[in-house]
Amino acid sequence: MVGERSDRDVDRDKFVADCRVRAATDLFAHTWDPVVLVALASGSRRRRELRDAIGGVSDKVLTQALHRLLANGLIDRRAHAEAPPRVEYTLTGLGQSLVDGPMKALGHWANEHGDELLDAQERSARNVIDARVITMAT
Amino acid sequence: MVGERSDRDVDRDKFVADCRVRAATDLFAHTWDPVVLVALASGSRRRRELRDAIGGVSDKVLTQALHRLLANGLIDRRAHAEAPPRVEYTLTGLGQSLVDGPMKALGHWANEHGDELLDAQERSARNVIDARVITMAT
DNA sequence: GACGTTACGCACCGATCGGTGCGTAACACG
DNA sequence: CGTGTTACGCACCGATCGGTGCGTAACGTC
Numbered sequence: 056m057v058g059e060r061s062d063r064d065v066d067r068d069k070f071v072a073d074c075r076v077r078a079a080t081d082l083f084a085h086t087w088d089p090v091v092l093v094a095l096a097s098g099s100r101r102r103r104e105l106r107d108a109i110g111g112v113s114d115k116v117l118t119q120a121l122h123r124l125l126a127n128g129l130i131d132r133r134a135h136a137e138a139p140p141r142v143e144y145t146l147t148g149l150g151q152s153l154v155d156g157p158m159k160a161l162g163h164w165a166n167e168h169g170d171e172l173l174d175a176q177e178r179s180a181r182n183v184i185d186a187r188v189i190t191m192a193t
Numbered sequence: 194m195v196g197e198r199s200d201r202d203v204d205r206d207k208f209v210a211d212c213r214v215r216a217a218t219d220l221f222a223h224t225w226d227p228v229v230l231v232a233l234a235s236g237s238r239r240r241r242e243l244r245d246a247i248g249g250v251s252d253k254v255l256t257q258a259l260h261r262l263l264a265n266g267l268i269d270r271r272a273h274a275e276a277p278p279r280v281e282y283t284l285t286g287l288g289q290s291l292v293d294g295p296m297k298a299l300g301h302w303a304n305e306h307g308d309e310l311l312d313a314q315e316r317s318a319r320n321v322i323d324a325r326v327i328t329m330a331t
Numbered sequence: 332g333a334c335g336t337t338a339c340g341c342a343c344c345g346a347t348c349g350g351t352g353c354g355t356a357a358c359a360c361g
Numbered sequence: 362c363g364t365g366t367t368a369c370g371c372a373c374c375g376a377t378c379g380g381t382g383c384g385t386a387a388c389g390t391c
Binding site: 075076077078079080081082083084086089090093125126127128129149152153156157158159160161162163164165166167168169171172173174175176178179180 | 213214215216217218219220221222224227228231263264265266267287290291294295296297298299300301302303304305306307309310311312313314316317318
Binding site: 239240241252253256272275276277278279280 | 365368369370
């Protein structure tokens with residue numbers, strides 16, 4: 056969402072209470088962006104290493120994620136003139152601050168309340184299933 | 194993303210490093226969900242109040258957001274048998290903990306580093322424009 | 332000289348996201 | 362009895378998301 060900001064977003068920002076926080080939450084909008092950040096939290100990695108470490112990301116989408124993170128100034132890209140090509144991605148100071156602050160807080164919250172969250176999700180999933188069964192039974 | 198979890202997600206969870214954190218970041222995946230949460234941080238609100246306070250949300254999408262937040266156990270819904278109908282949405286303990294912890298941290302980060310983020314975004318946007326101008330000029 | 336590796340790019344695709352517009356049940360008011 | 366309000370539901374739509382598959386430039390290896 057961020058990174059493909061259009062001009063009309065300026066208008067939209069008038070309406071939402073705190074557009075700064077909006078810009079921040081948008082950093083989590085894409086599935087793999089936060090995952091890449093935590094993968095880079097332990098140091099710089101090559102593109103292939105990232106892909107393997109994360110697992111389940113398609114090549115194209117990883118590229119897009121890296122492009123967004125670069126555009127947002129959260130990571131750095133260093134290409135070495137070798138063969139086969141070697142490209143290293145690293146957290147910038149900004150990216151590091153995001154990982155150390157909000158994402159760490161999110162991790163703590165997930166550890167403490169993750170079970171509650173999953174329980175609630177399961178419960179509502181069961182309710183949906185129950186409702187489905189009932190409607191099919193009648 | 195969460196709330197419409199399919200069965201194959203169980204397979205996917207094997208790959209991603211920390212699926213707890215994934216479940217947490219997914220809470221920010223939908224544009225308006227976090228906004229609704231901060232709107233409810235100051236106390237319970239009616240659906241219409243939410244819509245007006247946020248501004249720019251379509252009626253349908255607000256409903257979907259509320260459904261997800263309910264399914265995730267982050268908010269409560271209390272319907273009063275009146276006319277016109279009156280429905281109050283409130284943060285649950287879980288929702289409150291999410292707002293007080295991670296989202297507050299995100300707010301702090303946005304206040305401190307929001308400008309850096311916007312600067313980086315603007316810079317990359319200008320580069321894209323420049324590249325476009327160059328290609329059009331040639 | 333064929334083959335593998337790396338880091339991409341590009342075309343195509345189904346699924347999902349968010350928005351618009353319209354309908355509705357229940358009641359209150361004039 | 363027509364009008365307004367509230368909290369939805371539903372159909373339709375363009376845009377975007379993430380995935381798959383294929384191509385490629387540059388080099389080392391056998």
